[in-house]
Amino acid sequence: MRLHYSLTLLASAVLLWTGTSASPTPGHHVVHEKRSSPPPAWTKQERADGNMRLPLRIGLKQRNLHHADEFLDSVSNPKSSKYASYWTAEDVADMFAPSDESISSVKLWLLESGIPASRVSVSPSKSWISVVNATVSEAEALLQTEYYTYEHYFGKKHIACESYSIPGHLSAGEHIDLIMPTLHFDAKVVPGRDDLSKRDAQTVQAGAAKNVGKNSGFLPKQGAHLNPQSIISQLEHCDTQIVPNCLRALYTFPPGFTAHPGNSYGIVEYTPQAYVPADLDMFFANFSKKQVGQRPILASIDGGIVQQEAQSFGYNGESDLDIEYAMSLIYPQTVTLYQVGDEVEGASFNNFLDALDASYCAYEGGDDPSQDAAYPDPLPGGYKGAEDCGKFKATNVISTSYGYNEADLTPAYEVRQCHEYMKLGLQGVTVLYSSGDNGVAGNGDQCIGSDGNYNNGTSGRFNPSFPGGCPYVTSVGATQVPTGTNIVLSLATGTQPEVACETVIYSGGGFSNVFEVPSYQAAAVSHYLTTYPPPYTAAQYNNSGKARAFPDVSANGANYVVAIDGGFSLVYGTSASSPTFGSVVTLINEARLNIGKKPVGFLNPALYAHPWVMNDVTQGTNPGCGTPGFNATAGWDPVTGLGTPNYLKMLGLFLALP
Numbered sequence: 061m062r063l064h065y066s067l068t069l070l071a072s073a074v075l076l077w078t079g080t081s082a083s084p085t086p087g088h089h090v091v092h093e094k095r096s097s098p099p100p101a102w103t104k105q106e107r108a109d110g111n112m113r114l115p116l117r118i119g120l121k122q123r124n125l126h127h128a129d130e131f132l133d134s135v136s137n138p139k140s141s142k143y144a145s146y147w148t149a150e151d152v153a154d155m156f157a158p159s160d161e162s163i164s165s166v167k168l169w170l171l172e173s174g175i176p177a178s179r180v181s182v183s184p185s186k187s188w189i190s191v192v193n194a195t196v197s198e199a200e201a202l203l204q205t206e207y208y209t210y211e212h213y214f215g216k217k218h219i220a221c222e223s224y225s226i227p228g229h230l231s232a233g234e235h236i237d238l239i240m241p242t243l244h245f246d247a248k249v250v251p252g253r254d255d256l257s258k259r260d261a262q263t264v265q266a267g268a269a270k271n272v273g274k275n276s277g278f279l280p281k282q283g284a285h286l287n288p289q290s291i292i293s294q295l296e297h298c299d300t301q302i303v304p305n306c307l308r309a310l311y312t313f314p315p316g317f318t319a320h321p322g323n324s325y326g327i328v329e330y331t332p333q334a335y336v337p338a339d340l341d342m343f344f345a346n347f348s349k350k351q352v353g354q355r356p357i358l359a360s361i362d363g364g365i366v367q368q369e370a371q372s373f374g375y376n377g378e379s380d381l382d383i384e385y386a387m388s389l390i391y392p393q394t395v396t397l398y399q400v401g402d403e404v405e406g407a408s409f410n411n412f413l414d415a416l417d418a419s420y421c422a423y424e425g426g427d428d429p430s431q432d433a434a435y436p437d438p439l440p441g442g443y444k445g446a447e448d449c450g451k452f453k454a455t456n457v458i459s460t461s462y463g464y465n466e467a468d469l470t471p472a473y474e475v476r477q478c479h480e481y482m483k484l485g486l487q488g489v490t491v492l493y494s495s496g497d498n499g500v501a502g503n504g505d506q507c508i509g510s511d512g513n514y515n516n517g518t519s520g521r522f523n524p525s526f527p528g529g530c531p532y533v534t535s536v537g538a539t540q541v542p543t544g545t546n547i548v549l550s551l552a553t554g555t556q557p558e559v560a561c562e563t564v565i566y567s568g569g570g571f572s573n574v575f576e577v578p579s580y581q582a583a584a585v586s587h588y589l590t591t592y593p594p595p596y597t598a599a600q601y602n603n604s605g606k607a608r609a610f611p612d613v614s615a616n617g618a619n620y621v622v623a624i625d626g627g628f629s630l631v632y633g634t635s636a637s638s639p640t641f642g643s644v645v646t647l648i649n650e651a652r653l654n655i656g657k658k659p660v661g662f663l664n665p666a667l668y669a670h671p672w673v674m675n676d677v678t679q680g681t682n683p684g685c686g687t688p689g690f691n692a693t694a695g696w697d698p699v700t701g702l703g704t705p706n707y708l709k710m711l712g713l714f715l716a717l718p
């Protein structure tokens with residue numbers, strides 16, 4: 061029986077993933093992955109030149125992934141006797157390495173297809189098989205497909221196909237996960253500097269708002285410029301301006317006072333996003349005087365540089381925001397800046413993951429240049445070093461304020477990437493992602509029309525974010541202090557001062573169309589759907605209670621006072637929420653490390669089991685797609701998750717755990 065996994069309704073490009081549907085007849089090709097049209101912002105052009113070389117690589121199915129939930133639960137569920145007994149990178153690589161049978165089956169297929177063994181290389185991790193010097197014609201014959209050139213809104217070109225086939229026994233036989241480059245368009249979505257320099261900051265934001273700079277889709281939004289004299293210092297004014305002390309008051313955490321050498325906090329930025337050193341100093345001069353002159357520790361991945369030639373809100377807003385707040389909230393601990401990708405080619409989440417995990421790396425250096433976000437970068441002026449594979453250590457907490465729409469990518473691609481976050485969790489790393497800024501709609505307010513294409517957000521299916529829907533990350537939504545609320549009075553009377561963010565942005569939230577509800581979340585989701593049944597249909601979102609829902613938690617995302625390009629501005633976004641939440645987690649890790657315990661690692665099982673360590677947010681909505689969105693309610697909801705952090709209560713919980 062054919063088991064088509066049809067995602068027709070949800071994808072911008074209509075996706076049909078037939079990864080497990082093949083009839084296992086050796087030699088007979090079956091469609092392995094397919095999309096009906098390129099993702100939004102990409103237009104198909106001419107057929108690719110058959111002699112052009114492609115960095116063809118075959119991702120093998122990993123072993124033991126069906127035990128992934130169990131493994132991760134054992135180190136992150138507070139009830140487990142192995143809580144916080146984290147794995148080493150070697151433990152992880154050994155457990156999930158593909159089988160020798162997968163390797164030999166794929167090698168045999170390549171040999172039978174006329175590719176000599178001398179041109180086939182297996183990565184040391186055994187996860188990828190590369191065909192050295194493959195041409196477009198060879199790939200077309202091998203995969204029974206046609207490659208075309210596609211052009212992105214920002215002018216980048218990409219070689220891709222819209223469907224490919226492989227022998228049935230390899231598709232069905234748990235051997236091949238996915239093949240690249242084929243129909244995955246994630247790479248190079250971060251516009252290069254040359255593209256950006258043609259546009260001013262406003263257009264860059266508008267571009268992101270049209271979902272063309274997908275990775276930049278969560279660019280925070282800029283509000284009013286502030287006169288420095290008008291910056292508030294009293295907590296009474298946290299309804300109009302958020303400064304570090306407002307966050308400390310809201311979430312009851314003190315300034316940091318120790319710097320355990322084992323503690324670390326990483327912020328991920330994609331070039332050409334860059335912080336401006338003078339902006340940090342301007343911020344510190346006002347809010348953290350001892351830090352004037354301090355900078356984050358730079359971890360430059362694939363030639364990542366903190367470029368200073370181009371400056372505008374579009375280039376600096378995200379980085380300045382993330383780094384100013386993370387550095388001042390956790391001081392005297394330090395922040396590591398993972399700056400990913402060179403200025404010419406940019407980078408994708410996979411480049412970052414490759415840098416942390418050699419076993420995920422598609423290349424082992426020296427491979428041919430490619431269309432993809434591959435390093436060394438073949439383009440003029442690009443980074444010529446080898447791609448960074450497993451060269452960087454993961455920090456205890458990693459916060460990323462960039463994201464895709466789930467519908468921009470294929471399920472196979474997303475599932476594979478999601479498993480990397482699971483592996484980081486096994487090693488005790490907390491992975492945080494902003495949940496998105498468009499409520500139930502996707503980046504740029506896009507929703508999914510009945511034809512499967514984006515429809516500019518007036519109606520249609522809700523458009524969840526990725527990796528917000530990956531069950532192995534902690535997705536962070538946004539809240540705000542409503543105008544007129546004095547948080548000092550609220551806190552004194554034990555009233556929740558915050559509601560879901562409805563100023564400039566709406567907290568991203570909803571239900572995944574790809575991932576199943578994880579066990580740690582099932583009861584919370586079921587409680588929400590049965591207690592407050594939303595008046596929407598299954599055509600609008602997966603209402604079965606079986607889909608992974610997000611966000612998991614939230615933190616303030618409105619009115620942040622940020623020094624950008626020499627002046628103070630108000631900034632909005634889940635882009636602010638994630639680094640703030642990560643700062644609180646880092647302070648908790650500090651306290652655990654100081655008494656000889658390990659970092660908290662993957663947080664979700666502990667937080668869903670102990671929701672009272674969060675400040676429940678029960679008001680506000682996250683509109684989108686022509687609807688008011690979901691309601692924040694008592695208990696978990698798909699707007700603000702379990703709520704905002706209560707540091708003192710979280711500290712009590714996590715210090716008591718092994």
Ligand SMILES: *[C@@H]1O[C@H](CO)[C@@H](O)[C@H](O)[C@H]1NC(C)=O
Nearest residue numbers: 177178179180192193194428
């Ligand atoms: C790949 O191509 C390069 C130059 O075109 C050549 O030097 C190299 O030997 C080729 N590699 C293999 C394994 O065929």
Ligand SMILES: *[C@@H]1O[C@H](CO)[C@@H](O)[C@H](O)[C@H]1NC(C)=O
Nearest residue numbers: 288289291292293345346347
């Ligand atoms: C911020 O710095 C400026 C310039 O030094 C100063 O005028 C202003 O009073 C400061 N504001 C606060 C809240 O510290």
Ligand SMILES: *[C@@H]1O[C@H](CO)[C@@H](O)[C@H](O)[C@H]1NC(C)=O
Nearest residue numbers: 270509513514515516517518
């Ligand atoms: C969405 O907006 C763009 C730009 O205005 C337009 O070209 C496109 O046709 C619109 N799509 C739909 C489905 O309305």
Ligand SMILES: *[C@@H]1O[C@H](CO)[C@@H](O)[C@H](O)[C@H]1NC(C)=O
Nearest residue numbers: 574575576577602604606607
């Ligand atoms: C809803 O999500 C579950 C879990 O991922 C899936 O099994 C089910 O097919 C989805 N329902 C629809 C209508 O897509």
Ligand SMILES: *[C@@H]1O[C@H](CO)[C@@H](O)[C@H](O)[C@H]1NC(C)=O
Nearest residue numbers: 592593594595688689690691
């Ligand atoms: C939100 O709450 C309002 C008022 O109780 C209700 O009318 C509406 O249906 C709710 N919306 C959702 C999505 O649950």
